[in-house]
């Protein structure tokens with residue numbers, strides 16, 4: 001396995017220009033969509049089968065250090081989780097991990113069962129009605145295999161999205177948190193940088209200026225498959241109860257039937 | 259911010275019919291193996307019912323895919339811990355068992371009947387699996403309520419038992435076989451299954467607590483409490499307990515159990531996606 005690649009999205013630098021969102025659409029030829037009215041500048045409300053990078057516009061009362069309303073921006077993307085629910089759920093093997101640690105969907109293998117859609121803790125994977133397959137950010141798989149970074153990172157004018165080796169980016173990100181804290185952003189924190197943390201760490205991780213919940217991110221996302229053994233044991237218990245019930249009902253009392 | 263998979267009515271039907279197929283088959287297998295000669299009527303109805311139902315399940319499962327012609331991709335890529343993957347396998351294997359058991363249910367030779375009983379003991383395991391795995395499929399997802407429940411598989415399995423037995427009872431009634439001991443036994447078996455289902459449902463709700471709100475409150479609450487708990491479990495159980503002398507009440511009870519089983523799959527699948 002090659003050295004793990006990552007994207008680091010520093011939301012404190014985002015100016016909401018959506019260059020990343022547009023660059024992603026263009027490079028990946030994602031096609032047109034009807035705009036949606038979401039009540040803010042944000043468009044669309046969620047990831048779609050044609051929107052893999054999505055700049056979120058969040059109005060958070062009281063989230064500024066001085067207690068004012070904070071207008072938070074966050075360019076969101078598939079997290080390329082080290083323990084990816086989508087990958088574990090996929091029954092066809094269409095979802096695979098590349099040698100760089102990224103998570104990708106092979107469009108020629110996916111049969112559109114949509115289990116990955118239900119198994120992503122971040123609501124990333126989307127079903128495409130035209131192709132009948134599941135779609136999400138590919139980490140610009142074609143570009144990274146040709147020595148280029150993802151289109152979004154390339155397009156970002158403020159370096160809010162940075163691309164590189166994971167270990168180097170994490171070190172940089174930690175310094176950045178310290179610098180922001182010194183400036184008075186007391187809630188500045190990394191999300192998914194810790195490879196001992198939830199989901200084994202995210203290969204697309206973030207610097208947030210407020211608690212994850214403010215960005216509608218789960219505080220502690222879990223692998224959806226973590227309970228398969230417990231659930232199976234309970235089901236076996238239920239099978240035994242029902243089976244014994246039927247056994248008692250049909251059991252022969254005395255030879256030749258009652 | 260989570261995304262719904264868009265599993266809708268065909269998946270509700272798949273879960274419902276798969277439960278009946280599994281339940282009818284394991285009931286048949288048990289009746290065949292421990293029952294009297296007369297209970298073979300139950301066994302035959304169960305085997306013959308599970309065969310077409312599992313065939314319909316296969317069609318529903320394939321038709322609901324985005325690219326149905328790539329169905330084989332989820333057979334070729336075997337993941338033993340993944341409910342979707344082993345589920346597809348199990349439908350196929352269970353289908354083969356229902357076919358063999360159905361054919362052998364017409365035999366008059368005792369040695370062939372013996373073979374059928376042996377085979378059904380193995381097929382029965384796949385029947386239990388088909389009835390229960392669909393719940394485990396839901397509970398191993400990132401969705402709220404589905405992913406929070408630890409007893410979804412156990413609940414679907416118990417419901418598969420009660421609906422499978424109710425379906426067998428219904429067919430026996432409609433084909434004029436609702437007299438005598440075998441009919442009585444299937445009613446008793448169904449009674450036990452309903453009791454297990456109630457117990458599991460109570461634990462399911464208790465463990466979920468507030469996470470069960472998608473079905474216990476709001477839009478789906480009336481259907482859940484009235485349709486499943488009331489009309490689909492309590493009423494048929496009372497009819498089953500106190501109306502066993504009137505055969506028509508047994509019929510009503512069976513129909514209600516089936517409707518309740520459908521409502522269970524419907525509210526679980528649709529509530530959070532609505």
Ligand code: SF4
Nearest residue numbers: 078079080081086120
């Ligand atoms: S964020 Fe979702 S889609 Fe992306 S790798 Fe993680 S589980 Fe898969």
Ligand code: SF4
Nearest residue numbers: 090110111113114116
């Ligand atoms: S929809 Fe495609 S990518 Fe997603 S789990 Fe199913 S086969 Fe895998």
